[in-house]
Amino acid sequence: MAVLARSSSPSSLSKLLRPHSVSSLRSFSSSAADDQRVLTIETSVPFTGHRIEPPSRAVDTTPAEILSFFRDMAVMRRMEIAADSLYKAKLIRGFCHLYDGQEAVAVGMEAAITKRDGIITSYRDHCTFLGRGGTLLQAFAELMGRRDGCAKGKGGSMHFYRKEASYYGGHGIVGAQIPLGCGVAFAQKYSKDGSVTFALYGDGAANQGQLFEALNMAALLDLPAILVCENNHYGMGTAEWRAAKSPAYYKRGDYVPGLKVDGMDVLAVKQACIFAKEYALANGPIILEMDTYRYHGHSMSDPGSTYRTRDEISGVRQERDPIERVRKLILSHELASASELKDIEKEVRKEVDDAVAQAKECPVPDPSELFSNVYVKGFGAETFGPDRKEVRSVLP
Amino acid sequence: MATAMALRSFGRRTSIAARGFSGSCETEKAAKDGKPINLFSAINQALHIALDTDPRSVLDHLVGYFLFRCRLIINRVGSLFCAYVFGEDVRFGGVFRCTTGLADRFGRSRVFNTPLCEQGIVGFAIGLAAMGNRAIAEIQFADYIYPAFDQAFTAAPMAYSTKTEDSIVNEAAKFRYRSGNEFNCGGLTIRTPYGAVGHGGHYHSQSPESFFCHVPGLKVVIPRSPQQAKGLLLSCIRDPNPSIFFEPKWLYRLAVEEVPEHDYMLPLSEAEVIRQGSDITLVGWGAQLSVLEQACVEAAKEGISCELIDLRTLIPWDKETVEASVRKTGKLLISHEAPVTGGFGAEISASIAESCFLRLEAPVARICGLDTPFPLVYEQFYMPTKNKILDAIKATVNY
Numbered sequence: 120m121a122v123l124a125r126s127s128s129p130s131s132l133s134k135l136l137r138p139h140s141v142s143s144l145r146s147f148s149s150s151a152a153d154d155q156r157v158l159t160i161e162t163s164v165p166f167t168g169h170r171i172e173p174p175s176r177a178v179d180t181t182p183a184e185i186l187s188f189f190r191d192m193a194v195m196r197r198m199e200i201a202a203d204s205l206y207k208a209k210l211i212r213g214f215c216h217l218y219d220g221q222e223a224v225a226v227g228m229e230a231a232i233t234k235r236d237g238i239i240t241s242y243r244d245h246c247t248f249l250g251r252g253g254t255l256l257q258a259f260a261e262l263m264g265r266r267d268g269c270a271k272g273k274g275g276s277m278h279f280y281r282k283e284a285s286y287y288g289g290h291g292i293v294g295a296q297i298p299l300g301c302g303v304a305f306a307q308k309y310s311k312d313g314s315v316t317f318a319l320y321g322d323g324a325a326n327q328g329q330l331f332e333a334l335n336m337a338a339l340l341d342l343p344a345i346l347v348c349e350n351n352h353y354g355m356g357t358a359e360w361r362a363a364k365s366p367a368y369y370k371r372g373d374y375v376p377g378l379k380v381d382g383m384d385v386l387a388v389k390q391a392c393i394f395a396k397e398y399a400l401a402n403g404p405i406i407l408e409m410d411t412y413r414y415h416g417h418s419m420s421d422p423g424s425t426y427r428t429r430d431e432i433s434g435v436r437q438e439r440d441p442i443e444r445v446r447k448l449i450l451s452h453e454l455a456s457a458s459e460l461k462d463i464e465k466e467v468r469k470e471v472d473d474a475v476a477q478a479k480e481c482p483v484p485d486p487s488e489l490f491s492n493v494y495v496k497g498f499g500a501e502t503f504g505p506d507r508k509e510v511r512s513v514l515p
Numbered sequence: 516m517a518t519a520m521a522l523r524s525f526g527r528r529t530s531i532a533a534r535g536f537s538g539s540c541e542t543e544k545a546a547k548d549g550k551p552i553n554l555f556s557a558i559n560q561a562l563h564i565a566l567d568t569d570p571r572s573v574l575d576h577l578v579g580y581f582l583f584r585c586r587l588i589i590n591r592v593g594s595l596f597c598a599y600v601f602g603e604d605v606r607f608g609g610v611f612r613c614t615t616g617l618a619d620r621f622g623r624s625r626v627f628n629t630p631l632c633e634q635g636i637v638g639f640a641i642g643l644a645a646m647g648n649r650a651i652a653e654i655q656f657a658d659y660i661y662p663a664f665d666q667a668f669t670a671a672p673m674a675y676s677t678k679t680e681d682s683i684v685n686e687a688a689k690f691r692y693r694s695g696n697e698f699n700c701g702g703l704t705i706r707t708p709y710g711a712v713g714h715g716g717h718y719h720s721q722s723p724e725s726f727f728c729h730v731p732g733l734k735v736v737i738p739r740s741p742q743q744a745k746g747l748l749l750s751c752i753r754d755p756n757p758s759i760f761f762e763p764k765w766l767y768r769l770a771v772e773e774v775p776e777h778d779y780m781l782p783l784s785e786a787e788v789i790r791q792g793s794d795i796t797l798v799g800w801g802a803q804l805s806v807l808e809q810a811c812v813e814a815a816k817e818g819i820s821c822e823l824i825d826l827r828t829l830i831p832w833d834k835e836t837v838e839a840s841v842r843k844t845g846k847l848l849i850s851h852e853a854p855v856t857g858g859f860g861a862e863i864s865a866s867i868a869e870s871c872f873l874r875l876e877a878p879v880a881r882i883c884g885l886d887t888p889f890p891l892v893y894e895q896f897y898m899p900t901k902n903k904i905l906d907a908i909k910a911t912v913n914y
Contacts, residue, residue: 212713212714212716212891213714213715213717213719213891214715214716214718214719242718264891264892272891272892273890273891273892274717275716275717275891276716277716277717277718278717291658291717291718292658292659292661292662292718293631294631294662323630323631324631326630326631326632326635327631327632327662328632328634328635328662329662354603354630354631355603355604355610355631355655356604357603357604357628357630357631362628362629362630362631363630420610421610483892484892484893486893486896488892488893489885489887489890489892489893489896489897490885490887493886493888
């Protein structure tokens with residue numbers, strides 16, 4: 120299985136280029152190719168399969184890829200921390216759900232797939248957007264409801280989209296995106312372009328009926344749909360075991376195979392996503408359960424400490440943090456020095472601060488945007504003033 | 516008053532029988548014995564009272580065959596059944612602290628968390644209520660109620676079947692009718708926060724009340740203040756019909772009012788004239804009442820006397836009170852946060868145009884949300900604000 124996985128040579132989200140056939144380069148140990156040499160790293164936790172033989176724990180990667188993982192995750196972490204303070208400064212309105220702690224899922228998934236593969240997710244969508252190639256400025260501008268946001272400032276925190284990278288966006292209602300993802304997968308199957316859709320949902324949404332409706336349809340039609348349960352162990356303020364009779368979410372598809380993955384290990388996520396994509400294209404849907412953790416509360420109004428202990432959070436930070444894991448990996452393989460990594464983090468911090476400053480300068484959308492995109496222009500729609508009689512305007 | 520007290524204590528003992536009173540329950544308008552509390556505390560008080568007055572009795576430890584045989588008798592005595600509160604995170608107090616302390620006092624068997632599954636919550640509540648219990652289900656935000664929409668429609672009229680797929684609209688609303696009164700889920704109350712908060716964005720601000728007003732068999736109730744909320748919620752809980760209680764979340768902390776500490780109920784389907792006037796009738800509900808009131812005050816400065824009516828129950832609504840007022844003033848303005856097209860204001864407008872056609876001196880005005888999705892930016896443009904209402908008052912009065 121590992122051999123097969125390697126041949127699929129996924130593209131990485133990083134700006135660093137990676138050759139298509141990694142193994143062929145291994146013999147030419149030129150200095151330029153040094154950071155492209157293949158490293159095989161074993162995941163610390165084995166995959167657990169449900170009705171399926173799990174993939175190998177040995178994951179192929181390159182120094183360049185590992186360094187890009189570090190950087191990408193550091194950007195995401197920093198962005199979420201900045202969003203936290205912007206929310207507290209009341210510059211972000213609406214609701215805001217932060218992803219810090221779960222970065223390995225977004226980054227590992229991107230490393231395994233192409234931008235033609237679809238991703239659809241819930242309202243915890245900022246980092247997935249960055250993973251799909253969105254910029255920090257677009258993200259912050261959208262968070263603050265500004266014109267340069269990825270949805271023109273009309274969506275806000277829960278509604279990030281990026282069509283050119285097949286990012287079907289953030290959805291506000293728990294579990295609602297899963298059937299949508301299956302619809303996207305059907306269109307992909309029809310077009311026979313070898314792409315799949317990753318429909319992400321949380322452990323809370325795993326108890327929604329529509330998941331099972333969508334799963335049944337996907338299995339009936341053999342859709343290339345990969346249902347990714349980002350299990351951060353708390354559905355809002357309720358622990359998974361209080362909300363789910365069986366918290367083994369990878370098994371809950373019953374007739375649909377599943378795979379349990381250490382979602383704090385970016386390499387494990389990558390391996391699982393390569394495996395799942397291949398499986399889904401050949402056989403139909405599969406469930407991936409990513410065992411992960413969110414450091415922040417469910418949303419900004421949740422301090423995140425009433426239903427779990429602070430010790431639990433700091434324990435995860437110390438032992439399972441996805442960024443620290445990659446940092447250790449880099450240091451133990453001597454891919455970069457500790458001070459070089461610090462420099463990367465400083466750089467990231469500046470990048471984020473600059474994007475925040477730029478987004479703050481950004482103007483709010485034009486008032487006419489309130490009425491645009493409700494209907495398609497020119498199809499007879501008309502809008503009214505408050506009294507519905509005197510003031511009328513044609514849709515912009 | 517003594518009779519009322521006696522009735523109330525009798526009601527405690529015969530809780531099922533006491534459900535038939537919504538039209539005739541006592542009204543306590545003067546709240547002189549109350550403490551100033553905010554809206555979420557008032558709701559919390561009401562829930563405490565509801566659980567307290569509808570307790571689990573010794574009888575319900577009896578199970579199986581005996582219970583089955585005794586159901587008829589027990590139904591009449593009403594002592595087997597019990598009130599429950601459940602929903603997402605309610606055991607810890609809920610996101611708006613409305614259920615704080617309930618689990619500690621009444622136990623985790625009566626106050627419990629559910630998974631994030633709105634259709635499941637409401638369907639479950641219908642089943643629980645169909646067994647004669649008072650099921651008080653919470654949907655965390657009214658914006659999340661749509662997965663449970665189907666179930667709500669069922670609660671009114673349905674032949675008993677094992678189907679559980681539909682919820683509010685197909686199950687709750689039709690249970691009694693389609694079973695020829697053999698079954699009902701009258702003990703069902705769905706509590707859910709609705710409306711704008713100033714920065715809620717698309718999915719934490721909507722006002723979906725009019726969808727539910729299209730369903731005969733449901734009651735839709737929206738309070739305007741803490742005192743109203745407590746009395747109306749207790750009425751909803753004890754009403755023999757399934758009801759949806761929309762709580763104005765903007766007012767949870769903002770609205771503070773003296774609320775009597777004791778058990779009281781306010782009548783459903785009875786609008787309240789909260790301000791007498793002669794030039795124009797203003798009708799609204801929930802959080803919009805405070806906006807309308809401000810507009811009344813402003814209008815009064817310009818010599819326009821507004822009569823302000825809080826509809827309180829949307830279905831079945833108190834047509835008589837509105838009609839009587841319009842017959843007096845000859846003009847009507849309706850205001851709600853939900854988009855104007857297809858909002859409940861349209862129903863009021865049509866009914867009044869029909870029954871008071873010859874008395875109307877100006878077209879009925881509707882100052883409501885715009886026909887756009889609830890926006891993240893420009894919420895103030897969307898909202899039926901005081902100035903918009905004031906403009907419309909003047910336009911209507913000077914028509």
